[in-house]
Amino acid sequence: MQYTGFTIHHSACPSINGKGFDFLITRQGTIIPSAKPTEIDHLHICLEGDFSVKVSGDQMKEQLFIATKLIMRLCEAYHLSFEHMHPHTLTCPGRHFPWAELVLSMSDGYH
Ligand SMILES: [Zn+2]
Numbered sequence: 001m002q003y004t005g006f007t008i009h010h011s012a013c014p015s016i017n018g019k020g021f022d023f024l025i026t027r028q029g030t031i032i033p034s035a036k037p038t039e040i041d042h043l044h045i046c047l048e049g050d051f052s053v054k055v056s057g058d059q060m061k062e063q064l065f066i067a068t069k070l071i072m073r074l075c076e077a078y079h080l081s082f083e084h085m086h087p088h089t090l091t092c093p094g095r096h097f098p099w100a101e102l103v104l105s106m107s108d109g110y111h
Contacts, residue, residue: 004041005084006071010093012050021046027059029066043074044088051094064098068105075106082106 009016011024021044024032038044047067049055075081082103087093 002041003043003074003078003080005043005080005086006074007039007042007044007086007088008093008097009044009046009088010051010097011046011048012052012094013046013088013092015088015092016046020044023070024048025063025067025070027063029062031066031070043078045071047093047097051097052091053094054096060098064101064105068102071102072106 009021013020019034020038022034022038023043024034024046026032026048045067047060047063049060049063071082071085075084085103087097
């Protein structure tokens with residue numbers, strides 16, 4: 001099994017209904033892994049919340065921090081980089097999802 005990328009969701013996604021993810025990151029920053037892999041070639045990471053509406057940066061600081069750590073660890077394990085990270089759809093994880101912050105903190109971690 002070789003993963004070729006990450007698909008990022010928010011929990012407001014219609015495909016996420018208690019499943020459809022490999023890792024769920026709660027608002028508090030708890031990581032919940034799924035019992036079974038979602039897809040053979042993509043890791044599905046879901047952040048709890050609805051990012052189609054504006055969320056304050058402070059509110060999701062911990063969640064984003066944990067998401068960064070998890071994704072970096074998975075990158076290392078499966079020889080991927082943040083360039084392999086893709087939104088699920090145009091509306092998932094929502095237009096207010098903080099991509100810039102996620103990518104920035106990941107590239108910081110590589111130094
Ligand atoms: Zn989705």
